[in-house]
Amino acid sequence: MSRIPATFERLTRTGRKALIPFFSVGDPSLPLCVPIMHAMVAGGADIIELGIPFSDPMADGPTIQRSSGRALKNGVTLRDVLKSAAQFRHEDGTTPVVLMGYANPIEQMGRERFASQCAEAGVDGVLVVDYPPDEARDLGKLLGARGVDSIFLLSPTSTESRIKEIAALATGYIYYVSLRGVTGASHIDPQDVAHHIARIKAVSKVPVGVGFGIRDGTTARQLAEVADAIVIGSRIVEEIEASPINDVPANVGALINRFRQAMDA
Amino acid sequence: MKIYDMPDLEGHFGPYGGTFVSETLIAAIDELKAQYLHYRDDPKFQAEFAYELKHYVGRPSPIYHARRLSGFLKGAQIYLKREDLNHTGAHKINNTVGQAMLARRMGKQRIIAETGAGQHGVASATVAARYGMECVVYMGSEDIKRQAQNVYRMKLLGARVVPVESGSKTLKDALNEAMRDWVTNVQNTFYIIGTVAGPHPYPMMVRDFNSVVGRECLAQMLEMAGQQPDVVLACVGGGSNAMGIFHSYIPDESVRLVGVEAGGEGIATGHHAASLSAGSPGVLHGNRTYLLQDSNGQIIETHSISAGLDYPGVGPEHAWLKDTHRAEYVAINDDEALHAFHTLCRMEGIIPALESSHALAQAMKMAPAMDKDKILLVNLSGRGDKDMATVAEYSGITF
Numbered sequence: 001m002s003r004i005p006a007t008f009e010r011l012t013r014t015g016r017k018a019l020i021p022f023f024s025v026g027d028p029s030l031p032l033c034v035p036i037m038h039a040m041v042a043g044g045a046d047i048i049e050l051g052i053p054f055s056d057p058m059a060d061g062p063t064i065q066r067s068s069g070r071a072l073k074n075g076v077t078l079r080d081v082l083k084s085a086a087q088f089r090h091e092d093g094t095t096p097v098v099l100m101g102y103a104n105p106i107e108q109m110g111r112e113r114f115a116s117q118c119a120e121a122g123v124d125g126v127l128v129v130d131y132p133p134d135e136a137r138d139l140g141k142l143l144g145a146r147g148v149d150s151i152f153l154l155s156p157t158s159t160e161s162r163i164k165e166i167a168a169l170a171t172g173y174i175y176y177v178s179l180r181g182v183t184g185a186s187h188i189d190p191q192d193v194a195h196h197i198a199r200i201k202a203v204s205k206v207p208v209g210v211g212f213g214i215r216d217g218t219t220a221r222q223l224a225e226v227a228d229a230i231v232i233g234s235r236i237v238e239e240i241e242a243s244p245i246n247d248v249p250a251n252v253g254a255l256i257n258r259f260r261q262a263m264d265a
Numbered sequence: 266m267k268i269y270d271m272p273d274l275e276g277h278f279g280p281y282g283g284t285f286v287s288e289t290l291i292a293a294i295d296e297l298k299a300q301y302l303h304y305r306d307d308p309k310f311q312a313e314f315a316y317e318l319k320h321y322v323g324r325p326s327p328i329y330h331a332r333r334l335s336g337f338l339k340g341a342q343i344y345l346k347r348e349d350l351n352h353t354g355a356h357k358i359n360n361t362v363g364q365a366m367l368a369r370r371m372g373k374q375r376i377i378a379e380t381g382a383g384q385h386g387v388a389s390a391t392v393a394a395r396y397g398m399e400c401v402v403y404m405g406s407e408d409i410k411r412q413a414q415n416v417y418r419m420k421l422l423g424a425r426v427v428p429v430e431s432g433s434k435t436l437k438d439a440l441n442e443a444m445r446d447w448v449t450n451v452q453n454t455f456y457i458i459g460t461v462a463g464p465h466p467y468p469m470m471v472r473d474f475n476s477v478v479g480r481e482c483l484a485q486m487l488e489m490a491g492q493q494p495d496v497v498l499a500c501v502g503g504g505s506n507a508m509g510i511f512h513s514y515i516p517d518e519s520v521r522l523v524g525v526e527a528g529g530e531g532i533a534t535g536h537h538a539a540s541l542s543a544g545s546p547g548v549l550h551g552n553r554t555y556l557l558q559d560s561n562g563q564i565i566e567t568h569s570i571s572a573g574l575d576y577p578g579v580g581p582e583h584a585w586l587k588d589t590h591r592a593e594y595v596a597i598n599d600d601e602a603l604h605a606f607h608t609l610c611r612m613e614g615i616i617p618a619l620e621s622s623h624a625l626a627q628a629m630k631m632a633p634a635m636d637k638d639k640i641l642l643v644n645l646s647g648r649g650d651k652d653m654a655t656v657a658e659y660s661g662i663t664f
Contacts, residue, residue, distance in 0.1 A: 055563040056437065056549060058444045059287040065431055077561040103285055103548040108562035130285045130548065134275065157292035157451060166288075177289055181449040 002124035002149045003096040004172040007046055008207045008228065017263055018173075018229035019044055019220075020209060021256055022100065023236050024051035024067040025084050026076030028245050033084040034091070039253030041095050044260030048088075049127070049231065052081050052101025059129045061184035063234040066241070078105040078114075082121045089122030096124035098151060098172070103130045111139045119146035125172040127151040133169050140169060153177055154200055156192065167204040173229060176200060176210045184234030188213040194226040217262025224263045232259060269515045271585065276465020276552075278585035284464045286551045290444070293451045298466045300371050305473065310366065317362045318477060321395065322352050324359075325481045328489055328642070333612045334629075341635035343628050344494065345645040346482055346510060349617065355647030356475060356506045357388035361457055363474035365392035368455035375399045375454045379443040381408055381436035381502070382573030382620065383415025384647055385459030390424035400424040403442045405435040408572045415651050433566040436502075436576045440550055460503025461580030464551030468580050475509030482642060483513050494642035496521040496631065500623040501594065502538065502574035504583045506646035515591060524583060525627045527569035528596030538567035540579045541587050541594040554581040570599035570655065571619035573647075597623040597630075603659060605629055606649065618647030619655065 011018055021040050025033050037048050053071035057064060078101075085097050099118065106114045106128060118126060126143055128136065133152065140150040149172030154163060156179065166174065178193050179185055193210060200208050210223050211231025220230045236252055243251040276282045284294060304310040318324040327350065331343045348356040361378075368376060376393045378400070380386030386402040393400030402419055406428040409416055419426050432438035440463075447456040461468045461475075479497075486493050497514055499507035501524040514520045529537030537543065540555040547556040549564060557565050557577040569575040586592035597605075602619055605626035609617050617625060621644070628641045635641075649656070657664065 055432065055565075056441050058441050058550070059289065059448070061445070062431075069431075072563060079561075104556070104558065104564070105562035107547050107553075108558070108560065129287045130551070132284060132286065132288065132291060135283050135285055153288035155287075155289040155292075158288060159292060159295075162291065180289070180451060182445045185449065 001147055002172060003094060004047065004124050004149055007096050011046060017224040017227065018046040018209065019256065019260055019263060020047045020049055020229050020231045021045050021236050022049040022051060022231060022233035023240065024053050024064070024071045025081045026053055026071030026074045027067045027237070028070065028240055028248055030074055030076055030080055030084070032248055034088050035249040036252055037088045038092065039249035040256050041092060043253035043256030045095070045256050047096045047098060047229070049098045049100045050081055050085060052078055052099055052105055054102040054105060057102065059182055061182040061234060063184040063237045067237040078109055082117050085123050086121035097122065098125035098127060099123055100127040101129070103128055112142055115139065115142035115146055115148065118143065118148045123148055125149035125151045127153070127175060129153070133166065144171065151175055156180055156196055163200055164203050167200070170204065170206050173207045173209050174200060174204055175231065176208055176227070177212045178210050179213050181212070183212055185213050186215060188219060190219065190222045193223055197226045217259055220259050221262045221265065230263065267516050267518070271582065272465065272469055276469060278582050279588065280546070281554050281581035281584040282465060282468055282552050284551060285548045285553065286464045287448070289448045293447065294464055301367060301466050301470050304367060304370060314363055314366060317366070318359065322358050322362060323350065324477065325485070326350050328482065328485045330489065331613050334609065335632065337612060338629060338632040340632040340637065341495070341639035341641050342637065343632060344640060344642045346478060346642060348478060348506065348644060348646045349615070349621070349648035353388050353391050354650065355384040355388065355618065356478060356509055357385045357459060358391065359477055359509065360459065360471050360474040360505065361385070361388040361392045364455070364457040365396055365398070368398070369396055371455065373453060373455035375450065376457055377401045377403070377443050377446050377454055378457045378459060379403045379436065379439035380459065381439070381575055382571065383408070383412040383419065383651060384573060386424070386426070387415055387418050387422070389457050390419040390422035393424060394422045401446065402426050403429050403439040403446070405429045405433070405439050407434040408436065411572050411655060412651060413654065436572070437564065460505040461508045461582060462503045462550055462552060462554065462578055468552065468582055471505050472508040472512055472582060475505050476512040478506070478509035478644065479511060479513030482510060486642065490640055492640070493517065493520055494640040496523055497642045498523045498525060498624045498628050499644040500525045500574060500620045500646060501541070501579060501583060502527065502576045502620065503578070504580035506644050508580060508582055510644040511592060522586070522592035523627060524592055524594040525623045526594060526596045527571060527574035527623060528598040529568040531598055532596055536568040537596065538569040538575050538577065539596040540577060541583060542596045546584065549578050552581045554578050554584045570602060570659070571623070573618070573620040574623065595627055597626045601626040603656065606656065615645070616649040617645055618649045619652045621646045
């Protein structure tokens with residue numbers, strides 16, 4: 001069993017919602033990855049999503065594209081991502097870590113080897129943007145057998161039958177994409193999100209998080225009323241871009257803390 | 266004759282193809298698949314498509330026996346399938362007419378497309394004008410520099426050309442950007458993919474719309490030469506013109522199929538775009554296929570003199586034809602393609618596209634070693650007017 005269910009149970013007991021920050025491993029540098037993760041936890045993050053850099057991030061907007069590009073320029077590979085996760089796990093035994101990325105780096109490592117290395121590194125969940133369940137049933141089984149959750153996306157265009165299909169397969173949590181578009185877009189409609197989350201929660205046995213385009217504490221707070229978790233990505237990457245490199249962990253931690261305060265207020 | 270009915274219902278060609286896309290696109294792809302399967306079997310749709318191909322595109326395109334070139338090479342006879350004579354100057358229009366007809370029936374008023382050499386962009390802008398639709402074309406900023414004339418043609422036709430500055434600023438990045446647009450505007454937008462790649466049903470659909478090329482050849486070759494060719498050759502970037510001419514010939518195993526990739530400065534230099542000759546399987550742009558990538562699964566930058574072949578992947582059906590040995594894939598370098606380009610200009614009065622010049626170069630390599638009664642059929646997929654600036658630059662000429 002991964003650390004994700006226990007995390008949500010603890011949050012439920014205290015009446016809080018999960019705050020899930022995302023950033024790319026290797027942005028701004030590989031040595032800063034683990035310090036950023038610790039700063040996120042100190043700032044109030046409950047689960048951390050680590051981006052696996054990819055040369056062709058089709059579902060991402062310009063901000064995360066740039067982030068992925070900087071990480072690749074720093075020579076970061078999927079192996080480095082797993083190493084960073086393992087190092088963090090060595091120092092933090094409780095905060096769940098989820099890897100998020102695209103299929104091809106995993107295809108090259110091999111699905112079985114990837115699943116084993118995730119388990120060894122203490123990774124709790126995996127979200128592969130371009131592995132819909134039909135194309136990756138074996139990966140779900142390989143991960144599940146090793147206690148690693150398969151996180152899936154649902155979107156505003158997902159049909160009723162699709163929601164049921166994904167809900168039956170998802171472990172850990174479901175990630176609801178809050179808008180039609182790529183990461184970092186900014187036309188989120190909280191009422192529309194609430195409507196879709198209710199549809200998903202009606203059939204899902206796992207918690208439902210929401211992400212894509214959440215840029216401020218007010219929106220996070222609004223959405224936390226209907227969702228079990230809030231995912232923040234592009235806004236964090238912007239903070240990384242705007243900070244002098246040595247200040248990145250502290251500034252990101254402070255940003256997370258502002259979201260935390262807003263969500264808990 | 267063997268029956269050939271690939272892909273399967275999920276769009277798989279053996280281990281290749283499939284639907285590797287984000288959940289945000291699944292509903293759109295399911296809708297497209299359902300609509301295409303419906304209209305593919307609709308006689309009214311097919312009748313309209315045939316009418317458009319005849320009266321708007323100018324089909325059938327002729328086959329031309331290149332007698333001077335064949336005589337010069339002292340070997341096999343070279344025949345050219347003249348897709349360069351189509352409206353807009355390449356085979357790309359076959360597919361854009363089909364997809365635009367589908368878009369209209371699906372009630373989509375906005376067309377988006379990616380383009381490399383600009384031929385698919387021009388063909389998309391053309392059908393958008395023809396049907397009164399809005400058209401946005403994504404094009405890598407590097408390609409915009411290489412293909413300034415085609416950019417202007419698209420603008421003349423009323424399209425908006427959006428420069429793509431991400432990644433290597435070429436075709437693959439334009440495809441990424443078009444996918445991002447589609448995800449964002451999926452309700453009113455139809456994405457016309459220009460090659461036999463992308464998530465299912467695109468590889469099958471684009472092949473089907475282009476397969477008119479091979480069907481015409483079956484009849485025309487019998488009429489002209491009393492026999493089918495011994496070898497069919499076509500250039501392969503994404504592989505749409507090659508699938509178009511290969512498809513009808515796949516069941517007839519007496520016909521050799523040769524796909525010609527862009528060898529760039531030579532495979533050994535690493536500066537090329539020959540995914541089948543020098544790549545390995547992986548997942549990109551919605552399908553599993555051969556890719557040019559590093560050992561960590563990152564897509565690497567490609568090089569070719571021809572923007573239309575400058576792509577690090579290839580249609581999944583070609584991957585399948587390679588693995589099953591039904592087709593052979595070879596690479597032709599920039600220099601060889603240029604030599605073939607100049608030879609055809611001077612010997613037959615035909616200016617071929619640099620893309621098609623790769624297929625021609627391979628035919629010119631093979632012909633001398635073959636008997637004079639053998640036939641090589643080359644898909645002359647496009648005309649070279651768009652390549653004037655590139656060829657002049659390579660020849661050290663400035664206008």
